[in-house]
Amino acid sequence: MNRRDFIQFGSAAAACGLAPGAFANDGTVTTAIYPGSWEEAYRSIVAPALKRDAGVELRMQSLWAVDQIAKARAARGRAPFDTFILDPGPRVTAIESGLFEKFDASRLKNASKLPPGMIDAHGVNVAGQFVGIAYNPKKFPKPPTSWKELFAEPYVSRLGLTGFQTTFGTVSIIEIAKAFGGSETDVEPFFTELKKVLPKVAVIGNSASMPSLFQQGQCDIMYTNTQTVGTLKAKGVDIEMAVPSSGLIAFFTTFHIAKGSKNVDNAYKFIDTAISTPMQQQLMASPYFMAPVNSEVSLANAGLPLRSLDEMKNMVQHDWTKINPLRAGWIERFNREVAR
Template sequence: MFTRRRVLAGATALGGAALLPTIAAAKGGLTAAIYPGTWEDAYRAIVIPALKKTYDVDLELQPLFAVDEVAKAKAARGAPPFDCFVLDPGPRITAIEAGLFEKFDGKKLSNASKVPSAFIDEWGICVGAQVVGIAYNPKKLPAPKGWKDLLTDPWVSRLGITGFQTTFGTVSLIEIAKQFGGSETNIDPALVELKKVLPKIAAVGQPAAMPGLFQQGQCDVMYTNTQTVATLKGKGVDIEFVKPESGAVAFYTTLHIAKGSDAIDNAYKYFDTVVSTPVQEALTKPPYNFLPANKDVPIPPDLPMKSLDEMSTYVLHDWAKINPLRAGWIEKFNKEMAK
């Protein structure tokens, strides 16, 4: 079972994704929200054809960031705009509290045994995991040992930072705050220390801009997730991932059935397809570089763990505590860190 600490962390509103029109689930069809970018590209290339081939189900994807999914479903007032959510931990808890999910029965999945038992609960199933730490250019900088190093030379003058809009940004800033006496609910020490070195910092950008800033050499060290590192490395960028000495951060991405969906059977077929071994194997390969949720799929060699079980030792966060504070943090960061 997911505990609130073990649930995934939310990827987020980087601005409004287009609110697409509601698409009624036709017979044999299914509509699912999907994160824009790598997730959408991967699911269009791999999941859609696999679901059609295995179950003859047509999948329609609506690209939306997690908080936009929740907002759109709330606004629909019981007439779900899509059949399935994809969410990280923060938005997941918000959606549970708002009653936006159907109850989930993992026994309906033929591939349930291939997924760690902790990855299935009464609300949904984990289909991917992510690890957050520090990325740096090894040709320009020595490897930092931990979060505190980012605010000292030689790293700070090549540092790129982003705010609390995404899961990876939120957890990284929480971990920086902890190094200076802060906590999951007190990020002020991070902002105080960042403000001291702000004139030295190489770049402050929106989350979606960070990979490009790194690739262009506008920054040479940043906090990010393993998927971004693997994707940039696949493009020939000089980049390596560092697991901070205080521990890398883990979070999980889950699928859920929307309350009131009229395509529940097809939703289970969709979830079963996503966690199947062939699909999970394909998702781990470049250019997608997903961390698998299927125990039979090997962990890619450049990731900082050898098995999914290792992730239970990583730093996890309580999003029930973080969620109520996050909007204020976003506003504060944007106000204080603008350059």
């Protein structure tokens, strides 16, 4: 998302009215949901099951993470929705801002089906995400084996580059920086090495545009998550995921109950439905490819880069309490020096 898109989206989100379902326990629950495939998946799969099994109508507000937090802060204690959906960075910001109710795992019937560590005092993991290097196998019979190779031929001249606005973009750039001697908090090597090859880079775009640019052949290699790879492959696009020698990146998307929600009971019913075995199994399938957190779901033939959820413990993960204070500056610098 570029700066203009960000401002327009934020303004649109601020203009939205507060959802009635967030204030009265009237047989509904209102969740914030990511636009696109997340909203489509929950509307078609989770909402009907929640209505059928719990008698609760699911309402959704289509909001990216930054807009969820901005809207909750602006509401000043009057919850604009009952549940958040967030990635690790925004989750830390929301915790520090006191935007969540304390989470009670005993109110989830399906809690025991999640491996240890999937639930804490703030919320519950609802889907895993894996980030690596996506490439066109017809253009690159030999895929890259490291993040460093993205800035060398034959890859750099076909590279699709995006910035720090998304979780997958941020962690990918951190790993590129680490490959050149940087660290989780030092991405200077990324900018230094990128300046050397920037004229060669095929495409620089916002995160939402990258799948289409890849599909159109404007780039043949990019960093992204397995969900995007699965979705494009289901459309017949020539795409595979390469795992760098440093390892695949993993993080979780989480649900949280908004501070001040008047529909707490229904919020737990909604979350419990979303993590249930049937829902997780369906959400994992085409065309949504959401990695499950429920240990009863079989990963066989799922097209995911793991055979069991336990393998996630050995994947590359990041400390967002360290990243968050620096991220705004990184975004501004990327927009100024790279995306201009």
